[in-house]
Amino acid sequence: MSSVVATTAVRGRFLDIQNTVAQAREIHDQVRYVEDGLLIAEHGKIRWFGDWQSGQAHLPDGVQVKHYPGQLIVPGFIDTHIHFPQTEMIGAYGEQLLEWLNTYTFPTEMQFADPAYAQKIAQFFVQELLKNGTTTALVFCTVHPQSVDALFEAAEQHQMRLIAGKVLMDRNAPEGLCDSADSAYSDSRQLIEKWHGKGRNLYAITPRFAPTSTPEQLARAGQLKAEYPDVYVHTHLSENKNEIAWVKELFPEQQGYLDVYRHYGLTGAKSVFAHCVHLEEDEWDCMHETGSAIAFCPTSNLFLGSGLFPLKKTWEKQVKVGFGTDIGAGTSFSQLQTIQEAYKVQQLQGDKLSAFEALYHATLGGAKALDLDGKLGNFNPGKEADFAVLDLQPTALQQLRQSRAKGLEDALFALMMMGDDRNIHSTYVYGQLAYAKPQAGAQ
Numbered sequence: 001m002s003s004v005v006a007t008t009a010v011r012g013r014f015l016d017i018q019n020t021v022a023q024a025r026e027i028h029d030q031v032r033y034v035e036d037g038l039l040i041a042e043h044g045k046i047r048w049f050g051d052w053q054s055g056q057a058h059l060p061d062g063v064q065v066k067h068y069p070g071q072l073i074v075p076g077f078i079d080t081h082i083h084f085p086q087t088e089m090i091g092a093y094g095e096q097l098l099e100w101l102n103t104y105t106f107p108t109e110m111q112f113a114d115p116a117y118a119q120k121i122a123q124f125f126v127q128e129l130l131k132n133g134t135t136t137a138l139v140f141c142t143v144h145p146q147s148v149d150a151l152f153e154a155a156e157q158h159q160m161r162l163i164a165g166k167v168l169m170d171r172n173a174p175e176g177l178c179d180s181a182d183s184a185y186s187d188s189r190q191l192i193e194k195w196h197g198k199g200r201n202l203y204a205i206t207p208r209f210a211p212t213s214t215p216e217q218l219a220r221a222g223q224l225k226a227e228y229p230d231v232y233v234h235t236h237l238s239e240n241k242n243e244i245a246w247v248k249e250l251f252p253e254q255q256g257y258l259d260v261y262r263h264y265g266l267t268g269a270k271s272v273f274a275h276c277v278h279l280e281e282d283e284w285d286c287m288h289e290t291g292s293a294i295a296f297c298p299t300s301n302l303f304l305g306s307g308l309f310p311l312k313k314t315w316e317k318q319v320k321v322g323f324g325t326d327i328g329a330g331t332s333f334s335q336l337q338t339i340q341e342a343y344k345v346q347q348l349q350g351d352k353l354s355a356f357e358a359l360y361h362a363t364l365g366g367a368k369a370l371d372l373d374g375k376l377g378n379f380n381p382g383k384e385a386d387f388a389v390l391d392l393q394p395t396a397l398q399q400l401r402q403s404r405a406k407g408l409e410d411a412l413f414a415l416m417m418m419g420d421d422r423n424i425h426s427t428y429v430y431g432q433l434a435y436a437k438p439q440a441g442a443q
């Protein structure tokens with residue numbers, strides 16, 4: 001491939017967060033807004049980023065510049081918790097977590113024994129991520145190894161950085177969805193060898209949650225993590241009060257829910273725990289001490305009636321956090337809609353979530369939660385060129401509101417409160433255009 005073909009140059013208004021921070025109040029100073037900017041990507045990575053005037057000298061001869069004069073370009077959104085097999089069951093009526101799993105989720109996941117079905121839904125899922133400006137996600141598959149193959153194969157078509165894994169589940173679930181301690185170990189091991197570090201794919205050891213794994217299975221998961229310290233661990237924690245009581249019954253010898261995972265060697269810098277709505281004080285301390293991360297999933301927590309996640313506490317306790325959509329308990333693939341609900345969840349607790357803090361969690365902070373902030377999350381040269389081009393006014397109402405915006409922060413906040421997939425103009429993955437919204441009249 002000639003360097004001209006491998007080079008992408010994009011001009012427009014750019015907004016990102018330059019550095020990770022320890023406190024929310026520090027984010028403001030890290031906001032970088034380039035009114036007329038240029039980003040040059042080569043072989044998937046950002047080679048140059050800055051203002052258009054000085055950037056033109058860095059453009060290789062013959063490179064076409066794609067200009068987005070009216071849009072806002074941000075780093076690709078990062079979804080730190082989502083289930084691809086649950087795409088088709090969004091909006092299932094009436095239940096809280098444990099009943100919802102038995103009534104809706106397990107029957108849906110059974111279908112993924114069929115590789116052709118898994119492939120069909122994986123394709124749809126990846127397309128839906130791109131349509132929402134999401135360029136990286138940490139993804140639950142099902143218990144079936146073929147569901148993992150289907151997802152990584154779909155991601156590879158766009159060279160998209162996904163982290164995913166086969167679910168481990170050997171009790172308290174229908175027989176057709178159960179593996180065993182041994183098969184969970186050997187199947188996961190094979191999948192790690194096949195996929196982890198292949199292209200941009202990364203693997204996560206994925207016990208569903210403590211109630212659906214025997215102590216033997218969690219021990220095997222811990223053994224795998226010890227053998228492959230570079231892979232991720234992805235599970236659920238303290239989402240629902242009945243779930244927490246059940247874990248205490250099933251694991252009476254452990255001090256609490258998180259202690260179960262800690263005991264089996266499943267906490268650490270590459271461990272991501274979805275929800276954490278009802279953590280005890282010592283569990284917050286354990287999250288901090290082990291460097292584990294939280295996926296905050298507001299649309300899911302509201303939809304299943306799980307509770308209100310205290311985002312402010314992540315700053316107090318110095319625990320990494322990103323936003324998750326948690327499809328299909330979550331109700332939208334959109335990080336913008338996720339931010340809307342995150343804001344309201346903080347309001348209900350008397351706390352504020354600013355637009356810049358929300359942008360941080362959806363991009364660089366999410367990357368940090370996934371231990372990928374060296375590679376993703378902003379426009380620093382050397383990082384991977386994943387970004388979303390946002391339309392600020394795809395509807396008449398948004399047009400009116402944006403025309404009254406009082407500066408950048410207000411415009412961004414209004415975008416976040418009103419936005420959804422209609423606001424995603426284009427999505428670039430690894431320097432290449434991966435999605436462009438059909439323009440009006442072109443459908």
Ligand code: GUN
Nearest residue numbers: 105208209236300326329
């Ligand atoms: N806890 C265990 N499994 C699940 C799941 O599929 N979704 C959610 N939201 N919580 C879970």
Ligand code: ZN
Nearest residue numbers: 083236274326
């Ligand atoms: Zn989940």
